[in-house]
Amino acid sequence: MKPTDINHPEYFHKVIDCQYACPAHTPVPEYIRLITEERYTEAYMINWESNVFPGILGRVCDRPCEPACRRGRIQKEAVAICRLKRVTADNKGDITQLLPKVPKEKNGKKIALIGGGPTSLTVARDLLPLGYEIDLYDDQNKAGGFMRSQVPSFRLPEDILDEEVGYIINMGVNAIFNHRVESLKEITDKGYDAVFIATGAPKGRDLADLPGRQEGDNFIHIGIDWLAGVVFGHITSIKKRVLVLGGGNTAMDCCRTSRRLGGEKVKVVVRSPKEEMKASPWEIEDAIHEDIPILDNHVPLEFVVENGRLAGMHFDRVTPQYDEEGKRSLVSTGEPPLFMECDEVLLAVGQQNAFPWIEEDSGIVFNKRGLPELNPDTLQSSLPNIFFGGDAAFGPKNIITAVAHGHQAAISIHRFLQGRDMTSQPSPTTSLTTQKVGFNDWMYDNTVSSDFRFSVPTRDKTKTLKDRLLEVELGFNREVGKKEAYRCLNCDVQTIFDASTCIECDACVDICPTNCINFIENSDELSLRKSLSIPANNLEQSLYVSEPVKTGKVMVKDENVCLHCGLCAERCPTGSWEMLKYIYQSPKAYNDNE
């Protein structure tokens, strides 16, 4: 293998597993370290800069970072990255002075944002400091999008949402609320320089063809519409026996909300096996904790309506079968259909995009799935001044993806309106700084905690099930938060090797607790991976290959389970290993000066 190009900005970025996995590339270990130092406000602002909604995401993020966390590879459970974000939000001081300044003098360009969810809010936050004038249209009476209308308050209290949405609205967004845009032309006619569409995926899928659907209509609800109805107070109760169909997070919110509105026997029924459910494991756990059974491998057959009332539903019992390519199909067991009694049904079987308000002759090209044709890098549509993002761009995802789209869209819109090159992307801002303070003394705490993951304390369910506004989780207190923070392995503190000074004494090889370091004959990647002292079988993790050392061998480090403990550097007699902190800031519109 060729020597690794450690100057490539993505090499060490990839070593920071969590940050790399985070769609907005939040510098996770950096904020976690600040928690150990009780510097909560700074920790919050690092989050705010990257993911815009730390208090919200610290409660409800889908956390793609946690399955990626290195800690999960050496001890079963990842660092509680998400809930540590909440610790920063819960303990921060007043941040109003730290928010970016918005110039009074505008730059003369006007942008319309359609939809007031996290995507548009991120665009507004990134572009306001550059002097853009921003009109935001939303059909609700406050901003937040699905974070407000869908995510239940027992997971995300309204005051937290209001606070973080407020920071952005108060930066000077012209919000046009309670305004449903019924025509794109209506907007473009106003002469905006650019239009950003982030209207989400607002349509819940129905099971319109199922027998009894029409007759039972009063008792059968589309999950996301029902959840919005609850949030806005149109719906205040549900009958005792409820079936929730679907295996995603919407189903989990529906069933848990039902339990709070009077549902006593609430069941979730899923077509596929449990292991394939889309809902996050922790959401499923929370539902089970609230006495909600989950029945898998049941395909709905019909709604049974008796005397004008819903009596229950018939389900076909199935088993999953896999063909040679591993494709799964659900095959009936042949048993007679199972009847489940119920009074009401919530359908949480998927969400769709819908743009009925965009005229067919608008010039925006849509694909077969009803999604706009976009340049995936710039989010620009077939009309150069119209951009899309969030759930409206590529179908329903989650808040953190929406935020990442927002940052990207802001960059693209800014470049477009400045008449700059749209074919290249701005580079991230990176820096490498030494962590050495003195002999075996480092700026970061390099002792590796052996604590297991701490669980977040919760309110008793006898209380929370009575009040849908009462938050279930209490969050880590400072003390536990700090302990959890110490579980972080500081993956941003990089080991950097200098082949020219190494005397091949093997001290680093011997001390390394996880056998990362090898001095071997060079070869192609596959043979190298096989011939390491412990074969590097995790192909997603990089090998760090050095220039040849004196004997002609090369140093090969498997990044997979490096604990970033710095012992290699402590034991090297020649200073050939250095520990340097790598800070990676993904590009933002307001620092795109290339």
Added chain:
Amino acid sequence: MSSSRPGFRHPDLAPNEAGYTIKDYEGGASTLCAGCGHDSISRAIVQAFFESNVPPHQVAKISGIGCSSKTPAYFLGKSHGFNSVHGRMPSIATGANMANKDLVYLGVSGDGDTASIGAGQFIHVIRRNLNMIYIIMNNGCYGLTKGQDSATADKGSISRKGAPNLLESIDLCEIAIQMGASFVARGFSGDKQQLIPLIKAAIRHKGTAVIDVISPCVTFNNTPQSTKSYQWVREHSEATGTFDFIPLQQEIVASYNPGEIAAITLHDGSIIHLHKTAEDFDITNRRKSLDALEEAREKHHILTGAIYVKPDGQDTHDLLSISDRKLNSLDKEDLCPGNSVLQDINDQYR
């Protein structure tokens, strides 16, 4: 501030056949200088005992005084240990071995500990062929007392002090062979690929297994003109042949061309395989082994690998016809069988 090793090990590292993890063979954090060859030997010992499936509590490690003799604190933390007096490791090992011959005895010493103050002990323990592994961490100096030339420092070798050594050096492998050692090898701390199998073979060997391991002292004796520096050893070592150790329990899966392999079967049925090279010699022939050492010496080469093996020797217990039962298990009845037995013995002389 740390230097304490984290508790996690590589998740792919399975326990050995005896059910122990690598951690069960590790010891405390080293306080030796960073880069000291002794640390690498310690690591090789950990690996060799782990791979040999020896239960840690079946090992007794005994050492003298010196940086080298401190290392038992850094490996086999769950084994028995005795850090004895300068140069006296062999007599302590002998005593322990007499009491309980069923343990694996690992003697650890330095070149000062062995070739100067302990030279007499070294010679006589070998003559008795005590069943033990005798590892010398040989850095050509007294590391612990600030790097004075030791008796293994080659004539003309220059340490950090700057003056060439005036005295003739002692070759511990040659002495060991002359004294009748039944297993003699030389390794290099910077070559674990060779060292680990040597230690594994020594564990299985019955009798004294001497391994002289060149182990650079980074602090006092790692100058370019020192013949015990990393650079010098790498440039001047010459191996007796690639070395494989096949423990008894392990099925031999590799197929060798018989002409290219010399196989030596140890006491317990384990096999040492030597891949032949152009300059092959017969490592079971004492005279040829001594010749090979002398020839390498003339060329200023360091001969490494297995140098002499006499697999079927008798150890101290055999030589002295000591009870088959370990002595510490003999109780009063065994030792004082009573008046009638005494009478019977006396009667034989009447």
